[in-house]
Amino acid sequence: MMINYFKLQNFRNYKDETIEFLPGINILIGDNGQGKTNLIEGIYYLLTGKSYRVQKEHELLSWDQSEFHLHGDFLMAAHKVSLESHYKNKKKMVKVNQVPCQRLSDFVGTINVIFFSPDDLVMIKGGPLERRRFLDLHIAQMRPGHVSLLNAYNKVIQQKSALLKSLVSKSLKYTQLQLWNEQLITLGEKIIRNRVDLTKKLQNVADLIYGNLTFQKEKLNVTYIALGNNNVNEAISEFPKLLNDKLEQEIERQMVLIGPHRDDVQILLNDKPARLFASQGQQRSIVLSLKLAELELIRQEKGEYPLLLLDDVLSELDRFRRDYLMNFIESSGIQTLITMTSAEKHLESGSLYFVEKGHIRRKR
């Protein structure tokens, strides 16, 4: 998959700018604060319907503007795909090949993308939410139904929470809570199975890559922990009982205490939690392995590598890891957009663009 053309209008610090990309490596070079990340964010937003930096679209609008437009032309299995995103009056409209889409799931996953920045270390250092988000973002690109599933599940959680906080009598609460619990079980099981399926696949590939990065000296283990249990079938069969057991506690604390909205991914390095014991460099290697594993999984399923966006990543890696990543990119032919500051040593191969004050000029 690749991007050929991208146009941004009133998006962040871009007024009206177009850029043509080439296959292989595309390097975006510029001083700090010129628009490199904004450009990457624009492409990611166009492909996923979400920004990884902000929750609300209006923050993506150029200051003092009321609407933004993004337009990208892509190639997928030798077919042209045109995507357009238009945001106006707090509403967003998306078109795929000029046809308007009703829902996010109508276009997310049309062209796949993997984004990688130093902030991805939160997958290791951060809380369970970050790890669940990592899985969900990947699944959403591969199985569009996952987004609707998460939305439906979250709605039930909201309704159940509201009931837990409400002042209705205890006996009435019990009956209604049972009804919500039945839905939590049905939807929750599907979410858990999607996440477990991805975690298993990631584990197989990421462990191999991590082994290569450490000359087989270290072992990476990634496991989905469903409802506090690393045995998914056991967890799912115990789900109704767990919900029943927690009922009193949930009423007392007025919150939903068990379900996939509280699950975690256990990341072990040589059998010890990476969050607590892995060094900064080891944590970076784990994230790199997981990102490369994601690329491989998409290629296996879709028959093509996704688009790869690397924001400020190269300066964070040591020589060996940087060479490993660049070799992977070059030998696989993945189209990659890489941001670098002017201070960094230029890469010798690849197309080169200068980014300055919201303008982009091709240099090589």
Ligand SMILES: Nc1ncnc2c1ncn2[C@@H]1O[C@H](COP(=O)(O)OP(=O)(O)OP(=O)(O)O)[C@@H](O)[C@H]1O
């Ligand atoms: N909504 C917005 N409207 C207009 N300008 C914005 C908006 N949001 C951010 N900017 C500006 O865009 C500029 C470029 O930001 P960006 O994050 O893309 O920089 P960068 O080139 O990636 O820099 P760095 O090398 O520091 O990462 C910043 O100076 C910022 O103030």
Ligand SMILES: [Mg+2]
């Ligand atoms: Mg940046």
